[in-house]
Amino acid sequence: MSNTTPRRLDDQLCFAFYSASKKFNHFYQDALKPFHLTYPQYITLLALWETSPMTVRELGSHLNLDSGTLTPLLKRLEKQGWISRKRSEQDERQVNVSVTDYALDKRDEVYARVNDCIDLMSFDGVDYQQLITQIHQVMGELDDISTKDLIHEA
Amino acid sequence: MSNTTPRRLDDQLCFAFYSASKKFNHFYQDALKPFHLTYPQYITLLALWETSPMTVRELGSHLNLDSGTLTPLLKRLEKQGWISRKRSEQDERQVNVSVTDYALDKRDEVYARVNDCIDLMSFDGVDYQQLITQIHQVMGELDDISTKDLIHEA
DNA sequence: GATGGATTAATCGTGTGCAACTAAATTGCT
């Protein structure tokens, strides 16, 4: 057996991401409450406000979500009037997801609300760009590992 | 209406945390597969390997999880033999959660497995301690905001 | 044109996460 010492730093790093992600989620949940949107629903709309329509597959590769997550989420967004789903005629396997006029109308209002909430924070000692860069670096490492066959036992 | 310009950086930061957290989760999921443990179950055990027993409330404040999440999670850990739950005799409201002998036996094996997997990553350009510090700083901001009454409309 | 393999979205099952509520026990106050 190899080293059995707890890796405090690595675990702490992971736990920090885990906790921060939950806190951000809660923050956006509050900010988006007037629109009855969750954070995953919000980033889905963000992607669609940039490019619409997109297939479920395209959306999923932008957001790193599979159809098992997206399909029910999209159905909820559709029911609330933000998007429409229509099976492609060229390729009946695909479903094109588009923002509705309602979503286009509401867009600036949503942005304004999110901005107002973000303005309440003062990220003083935090170097955004460098922080994001470091996170991407860590994610790169995780990607490299996951794709490699690190799992050799049962 | 205030500024309606998308806050790319803030959203990117949040999305980075969101994605990194999911990737870490997946990484630990793979690493812990031999033990049939999820990441939340793992950090629960980590906490209990340090201090056992703990009440559900104490565990929850360590992990930032409420009883709605912990109770079913703990029941699963109990069913798999890692922990035991016993209602306190001094205060019947509380439930004391303890690691079992099985969990104590397996501890080093789990640590070794996690360490082996972490060793496959080379966090070259990443300054751990500084990264963790920055994340904590961001979380501090989020805490300050969440507790304030930033939500003024319906 | 038929057929096997690939692609796409949907479905199913399990496990978080959390808000809201409930039930039981404890504490505090009079």
Add this chain to the structure above:
DNA sequence: AGCAATTTAGTTGCACACGATTAATCCATC
């Protein structure tokens, strides 16, 4: 002692997240 407020864990309902499977469609090759 008696009763209201508080604390604690559990329960319920909803929304991700994802692995595994399914069903329909498309494509390639014959």
